[in-house]
Amino acid sequence: MNDPLQEFREAMRLAGLLPSEAIEADGLLHRFHADGDRSGTRNGWYCLHTDGRAAGIFGSWKTGFRSTWAADGKRLNDAEHEAFAELIRAARTKAQAERRAEHEARAIEARAIWAAAGTANPTHPYLIAKGVQAHDLRQAGWALVVPLFDIHGMLWNVQRIMPDGDKRFRPGRAGGLFSPIGDLTDPALLLICEGWATGATLFEESGHPVLCAMNAGNLLPVAKAARAAWPAAELLICADNDRKTEGNPGLTAARAAAKETGARLAVPEFPEGAAGSDFNDLANLRRAAR
Structure with a gap:
């Protein structure tokens, strides 16, 4: 005799959404961590009942499947x-x-970290290695503290950057948040990039304000937020050129963000054989060649 619970479990397995724990056939909706999702998230879900005709439904809130x-x-x-x-x-x-x-709750913790942090040391090893100023960063112990705001100026999270360049994100809100550099009062041109050091380089070389999205996947949410918050500003997406990575994820994400928001696109071009992927890398290559 067929086991409905096992059949349902097999259907989930074939779809790549199998929970690690036992499946409950109680007619209630259960959430679970799906393979490939960020640690601590519970985007997978299912519901199964076996009263009368056994039936169920399952999916992922992250993908919409x-x-x-x-x-x-x-x-x-x-x-x-x-x-x-x-x-x-x-x-x-x-x-x-x-x-x-x-x-x-995580935002309250982040604001406490930010409030307790002191002014960033301009000779912090990370700043020296990247060749940029500290701007409005703060410092807690050896870690630089990077603030992450929404378009309303609310601080929701922080990133820590260690002297060796190791970046440590805290759990909490991330999508659509950015670290700003420069004056955001009625900007005529607003630059959007991935990493903070890249943003610092762009600001120092152009004088235009920058929104640092912190990663490629957040370029589009930040660009959409910027378009809503500063509708009169021209947006320029400054891509990471991950030319040595299959699919060039930085450039792919930047192109998509530019296309969807009507922004312009800038891409760093490197000499043949040179290392690097972003505008900070390019600036440091130029400095070394002088």
Whole structure:
């Protein structure tokens, strides 16, 4: 006799969304960590009942994937679909509230770290290695503290940069946040890049304000936020040219962000055989060649 729980589990496995813990067939929605997602997240979800006709649904809130399953192989009927949909709506609302509460708690911690930190030492090894000024960074012990704001000027998180360049992100909100360099009062031209040192170089060489998105995946959320906050500003996405990495993720993400927000695109070009990928690397190469 077929085991509905095992069949449901196999359907999830084939979709790449198998939870590590045992599956509960109690008709309630369960969340779990999906392979490949950031540690601590619970974007995977499922619901399975075995009363009457065994049926279930599962998916990922991160990717938007969703799939249904029924023991007899037939499609769910309208009543089953509506029951599952209502359960998912309620669970999503609860998860969003939990995530907001967690982000707010983490933001309080980040603001305390920022408030306790002192002025950054301009001779910090990371600043010397990158050839940039400290601007508005702060320092806690040996770590530089990089603030991450939203478009309303609210600090939600911080990044620590160690003397050897190791970057340590704290858990909490990240999407759409940026570290600003320069005056954001009615900018005519606003530059958007990945890393903080790249942003410092761009500001020092151009004089235009910069939003440091901190990673390629955050370029588009930051560009969208900037377009909404400063609609009169011209946006310039300053890409990382990851030409030695398959698919060039920095340039790919920058192109997508520029296309979707109507921004211009700037790409650092390196001499043949030269190392480096971003505008800070390019500036240091030029300095070394003088």
